[in-house]
Amino acid sequence: ENSQERFGEEVARVAELAKELQDSASSFISRTTNEEQSVRQRAVAINSSIQKLHGSIDSAVKQGSFDRKEAEKLDEELYRARCILSDGDTASFLPNKSHGRFLKMFLGPINVRATRKDVQLKVKEEYNSYRDRTAFLFLVLPSTLLLLRTWIWNDCLPALPVQMYQAWLLFLYTSLALRENILRVNGSDIRSWWIYHHYCAMLMALVSLTWEIQGQPGCAQKQRGVQLFLQWAVMQGVAMLLQNRYQRQRLYTRIALGKAKRMDVVWGETAGVDGQLWLLCPILFILQGFEAYVGLLLLNTALVGVVSEWQARKFLIFRLSYFNFEVVVCGTLLVIMAVGNFANTVQTLMAKSRF
Amino acid sequence: ENSQERFGEEVARVAELAKELQDSASSFISRTTNEEQSVRQRAVAINSSIQKLHGSIDSAVKQGSFDRKEAEKLDEELYRARCILSDGDTASFLPNKSHGRFLKMFLGPINVRATRKDVQLKVKEEYNSYRDRTAFLFLVLPSTLLLLRTWIWNDCLPALPVQMYQAWLLFLYTSLALRENILRVNGSDIRSWWIYHHYCAMLMALVSLTWEIQGQPGCAQKQRGVQLFLQWAVMQGVAMLLQNRYQRQRLYTRIALGKAKRMDVVWGETAGVDGQLWLLCPILFILQGFEAYVGLLLLNTALVGVVSEWQARKFLIFRLSYFNFEVVVCGTLLVIMAVGNFANTVQTLMAKSRF
Ligand SMILES: CC(C)(COP(=O)(O)OP(=O)(O)OC[C@H]1O[C@@H](n2cnc3c(N)ncnc32)[C@H](O)[C@@H]1OP(=O)(O)O)[C@@H](O)C(=O)NCCC(=O)NCCS
Ligand SMILES: CC(C)(COP(=O)(O)OP(=O)(O)OC[C@H]1O[C@@H](n2cnc3c(N)ncnc32)[C@H](O)[C@@H]1OP(=O)(O)O)[C@@H](O)C(=O)NCCC(=O)NCCS
Numbered sequence: 001e002n003s004q005e006r007f008g009e010e011v012a013r014v015a016e017l018a019k020e021l022q023d024s025a026s027s028f029i030s031r032t033t034n035e036e037q038s039v040r041q042r043a044v045a046i047n048s049s050i051q052k053l054h055g056s057i058d059s060a061v062k063q064g065s066f067d068r069k070e071a072e073k074l075d076e077e078l079y080r081a082r083c084i085l086s087d088g089d090t091a092s093f094l095p096n097k098s099h100g101r102f103l104k105m106f107l108g109p110i111n112v113r114a115t116r117k118d119v120q121l122k123v124k125e126e127y128n129s130y131r132d133r134t135a136f137l138f139l140v141l142p143s144t145l146l147l148l149r150t151w152i153w154n155d156c157l158p159a160l161p162v163q164m165y166q167a168w169l170l171f172l173y174t175s176l177a178l179r180e181n182i183l184r185v186n187g188s189d190i191r192s193w194w195i196y197h198h199y200c201a202m203l204m205a206l207v208s209l210t211w212e213i214q215g216q217p218g219c220a221q222k223q224r225g226v227q228l229f230l231q232w233a234v235m236q237g238v239a240m241l242l243q244n245r246y247q248r249q250r251l252y253t254r255i256a257l258g259k260a261k262r263m264d265v266v267w268g269e270t271a272g273v274d275g276q277l278w279l280l281c282p283i284l285f286i287l288q289g290f291e292a293y294v295g296l297l298l299l300n301t302a303l304v305g306v307v308s309e310w311q312a313r314k315f316l317i318f319r320l321s322y323f324n325f326e327v328v329v330c331g332t333l334l335v336i337m338a339v340g341n342f343a344n345t346v347q348t349l350m351a352k353s354r355f
Numbered sequence: 356e357n358s359q360e361r362f363g364e365e366v367a368r369v370a371e372l373a374k375e376l377q378d379s380a381s382s383f384i385s386r387t388t389n390e391e392q393s394v395r396q397r398a399v400a401i402n403s404s405i406q407k408l409h410g411s412i413d414s415a416v417k418q419g420s421f422d423r424k425e426a427e428k429l430d431e432e433l434y435r436a437r438c439i440l441s442d443g444d445t446a447s448f449l450p451n452k453s454h455g456r457f458l459k460m461f462l463g464p465i466n467v468r469a470t471r472k473d474v475q476l477k478v479k480e481e482y483n484s485y486r487d488r489t490a491f492l493f494l495v496l497p498s499t500l501l502l503l504r505t506w507i508w509n510d511c512l513p514a515l516p517v518q519m520y521q522a523w524l525l526f527l528y529t530s531l532a533l534r535e536n537i538l539r540v541n542g543s544d545i546r547s548w549w550i551y552h553h554y555c556a557m558l559m560a561l562v563s564l565t566w567e568i569q570g571q572p573g574c575a576q577k578q579r580g581v582q583l584f585l586q587w588a589v590m591q592g593v594a595m596l597l598q599n600r601y602q603r604q605r606l607y608t609r610i611a612l613g614k615a616k617r618m619d620v621v622w623g624e625t626a627g628v629d630g631q632l633w634l635l636c637p638i639l640f641i642l643q644g645f646e647a648y649v650g651l652l653l654l655n656t657a658l659v660g661v662v663s664e665w666q667a668r669k670f671l672i673f674r675l676s677y678f679n680f681e682v683v684v685c686g687t688l689l690v691i692m693a694v695g696n697f698a699n700t701v702q703t704l705m706a707k708s709r710f
Contacts, residue, residue, distance in 0.1 A: 003420060007412055011429045011436075014408060017401050018436040018445075025394055025444040029471065032387050039380055046372050053369060057362055065358060074366045081366075081373040089380040090373075106530045108481050110537055111474075112465050116384065119466075126463050160680075163565050170561075174529070175461045182465055206525075209564045210518050325515075 040093045043085060047094065050078050089117060091187055102199070103181045112182045120186045124251060127179050131244050134172060139237030141165055142230040149227075156219035157226060163209060169233075170205035173198050193344040197337055204333045207326050224301050225327045232294040232334065239287045246280050277352065281345060288342045295334030302327040395448045398440060402449065405433050444472060446542055457554070458536045467537045475541045479606060482534050486599050489527060494592030496520050497585040504582075511574035512581060518564060524588075525560035528553050548699040552692055559688045562681050579656050580682045587649040587689065594642045601635050632707065636700060643697045650689030657682040 057074055060066035086094065092115040103112065114120045145165060149157050177198040184190055208229060214222040302325075412429055415421035441449065447470040458467065469475045500520060504512050532553040539545055563584060569577040657680075 003415060004422065004425060007408070007415070007421070007429055008425075010408055011432050014401060014404050015432055015436040017397075017404075018439045021394070021397050021401060022439050022443045022445050025398075025448060028390055028394060029444050033471075035383055039376070039383060042372075042376050043380075046369060046376060049365075049369050049372075053362070053365055060358060060362070066362070067359065070359060070363075074362055077366050077370055081370040084373045084377050088377045089384050090377050093380060105526075106533055107462075107467075107537060108478060108485060108534050110467050110478055111469065112462075112467060114466065116388075123463060123465055130463060159565070167561055171460075178461055179463050182462060206522055206564070209561070210514070212567050 036093065039090070040095075043090050043093045044095060047082070047085060050082055054078055086187070091117070099185055100181050102177060102195075103185070106178060113185050121251075123186060124183060124188065127183060128244065128248050128251060130179070131176075131240060132248075134176075135237055135240035135244055137168075138240055139234060141168070142233040142237070146227070146230050146234070155223075157213060157223055159213035162213055162226060166205055166209045170202060170209065173202040173205055177202060191344055191348070193340055197340060200333050200337050200340075204330050207329045207333075211326050225298055225330075228294050228297050228301070229330065232291060235287055235290050239284060242280055242283055246276050249276070277349065281349060284345055285342065288338050288345070291341070292335055292338035295331045295338060298327050298331030298334065302331065391448065394445070395450075398445050398448045399450065402437070402440060405437055409433055441542070446472070454540055455536050457532060457550075458540070461533060468540050476606075478541060479538060479543065482538060483599065483603050483606060485534070486531075486595060487603075489531075490592055490595035490599055492523075493595055494589060496523070497588040497592070501582070501585050501589070509574075510578075512568060512578055514568035517568055517581060521560055521564045525557060525564065528557040528560055532557060546699055546703070548695055552695060555688050555692050555695075559685050562684050562688075566681050580653055580685075583649050583652055583656070584685065587646060590642055590645050594639060597635055597638055601631055604631070632704065636704060639700055640697065643693045643700070646696070647690055647693035650686045650693060653682050653686030653689065657686065 054075065057066065057071050061068055061071045085091070092113065099109075099112070114123060142165065145157065145161060148161075149155060177195060180188075180190055180195050180198065184195070211226065213226060409430065412421065412426050416423055416426045440446070447468065454464075454467070469478060497520065500512065500516060503516075504510060532550060535543075535545055535550050535553065539550070566581065568581060
């Protein structure tokens with residue numbers, strides 16, 4: 001009887017606590033929602049004042065009613081005020097960068113922006129370490145396929161391992177594209193091209209999955225396209241490893257400098273790391289050249305394939321020309337990616353050398 | 356000179372405002388972080404008291420020192436307290452449901468949980484309307500392919516449209532799986548199976564992409580597998596439409612009932628909608644039967660294909676048996692999905708009829 005009462009009391013107490021907590025949670029949420037709203041409005045207001053002032057100063061200079069030297073000083077001060085807003089704790093209250101169609105397509109209208117700066121940095125770090133793990137596989141998987149091809153498979157790749165590798169590529173590029181879109185929402189300045197580049201790579205992986213991996217006879221020649229593709233992948237692995245090394249050091253320098261962002265570029269504080277860029281870029285250019293070369297070779301293979309096979313077995317022409325259509329798509333994509341990568345690397349370098 | 360001064364003052368004022376805002380944003384964030392922490396701790400503490408009490412009452416009943424009738428009453432009260440925590444505003448302060456490996460693989464360690472209940476409901480609604488749009492395409496695309504096949508393509512599907520459709524399927528299942536994982540993090544009670552089901556479907560779409568779509572001669576027979584696959588897809592579209600209708604009404608009933616959740620099942624308030632379930636389920640069972648049938652037919656096609664082709668052209672056997680390997684995987688996956696869907700539909704019905 002005694003324990004019965006005790007249990008009854010305790011249950012009542014717990015139920016009471018739950019109700020109290022529910023009330024304080026509700027009031028906490030409504031209070032913070034209001035306060036958040038007001039911080040948000042102030043942020044938007046200040047941001048637009050900055051833009052307006054910037055515009056008026058510019059036009060005053062153009063009309064000659066304002067000294068250029070003086071204007072530059074004021075502009076710099078405005079820029080600094082803007083950096084305070086966009087790089088500090090206020091950043092999360094500025095209007096959301098649009099999530100972009102890609103994220104919406106895959107995830108729906110969910111918010112992926114982290115409010116706290118340290119969480120945002122953690123996401124960035126995790127992205128970097130993901131790229132590290134990936135670059136390793138990027139190097140190992142295609143190399144293994146190529147080695148096994150010579151050692152065990154008698155120059156004739158079986159379809160299953162190649163297709164599993166291509167499926168992995170598709171997954172990888174999708175996840176990279178998703179993660180980079182998320183980084184962008186969280187305030188990264190990543191250029192759109194590097195994301196588009198991964199869309200192209202996704203498409204390429206998808207198309208390569210539909211390649212028919214042909215067997216004997218004449219395997220070595222028929223599989224020339226696949227082989228080139230794998231060789232390019234190995235090179236891509238090397239590029240990723242180098243790039244990661246640089247990006248990681250860059251992030252650490254930034255974190256060490258107190259989580260500042262654009263400001264440190266203006267004040268030139270990451271110069272130590274940016275020096276590395278001049279070492280990295282020549283290597284990147286070589287790799288990009290190789291990428292274009294592989295693309296052109298693929299296009300070439302496709303055309304030659306049509307001609308020689310046409311002569312050998314006319315009756316198969318429909319299927320073969322279809323096979324080549326896929327190779328043509330992959331070749332074209334590789335060339336586009338190479339040109340885009342080159343152009344954007346050059347633009348990055350130019351933007352950096354301006355400071 | 357006058358305007359120069361004015362600009363200078365305004366810039367200084369804006370810079371001052373930016374600094375002030377930065378300060379209040381920082382203090383706001385640190386204040387709310389602290390308060391959130393305390394709400395979180397209280398929620399965890401109450402939750403574990405509930406569990407402990409539940410355990411002690413149970414063991415007291417087993418030892419015979421406590422009346423069973425009385426215990427049930429207390430248990431119900433505890434259950435209600437728990438519902439207050441997990442369905443109200445407190446829900447977002449309970450320890451995160453783990454994000455699951457799938458989300459981490461694609462998105463990294465980003466938080467996709469919405470704090471506010473109305474946002475969570477919006478996500479759920481958007482998921483439902485996404486399914487609606489999808490179900491429509493699910494019906495239209497494969498039907499179109501099948502119709503064009505008879506009307507225009509002379510019983511011989513060209514590879515490109517089929518592969519584009521398969522790529523769309525892969526994208527679709529991936530996005531559904533991602534969205535359902537996100538819903539789960541946001542407190543949905545979706546059974547794991549419905550998510551696994553989409554993993555299976557992803558795998559099937561991936562494997563089907565590597566199918567070689569063979570042309571003439573003997574097209575109709577060679578493409579039997581693809582054709583079955585498309586027919587199954589049409590049925591799947593019908594199933595989705597019916598299911599959506601039901602789920603949407605269910606959600607609206609819930610929202611109308613004031614966003615209650617498990618509670619309304621206990622109090623039996625969604626009975627009106629759950630009645631529909633008894634109409635929906637027989638249709639679902641028929642579709643699941645058809646799914647299994649298509650799976651078995653695919654397996655059968657693969658085997659018959661091997662035998663007849665073996666006799667016809669022995670020299671092609673390696674490639675053909677490989678083609679069949681893919682059909683075997685798809686057939687097996689279909690059978691697994693049918694059995695799993697059936698088992699889980701039955702379990703859902705049983706769970707509902709218990710109240
Ligand atoms: C040229 C390069 C080294 C410049 O890197 P960088 O100095 O970080 O460039 P930026 O200062 O413009 O970077 C701005 C932001 O974009 C990110 N970024 C730059 N290039 C990126 C890339 N290729 N992928 C993903 N993110 C990238 C940076 O991390 C930075 O993010 P943050 O704002 O969150 O800190 C880099 O873009 C690169 O390696 N590109 C070549 C890639 C290539 O061609 N690969 C294929 C070769 S076959
Ligand atoms: C049987 C069925 C109608 C029951 O639906 P229900 O009444 O909503 O089931 P529950 O009460 O268990 O739902 C719990 C949660 O899971 C969700 N859910 C249930 N089945 C789902 C499914 N198949 N896909 C996605 N979400 C589902 C519900 O929306 C609900 O979410 P919420 O907690 O966020 O509100 C539904 O599961 C169904 O249609 N299954 C059959 C699907 C099928 O077999 N398709 C293939 C045929 S070929």
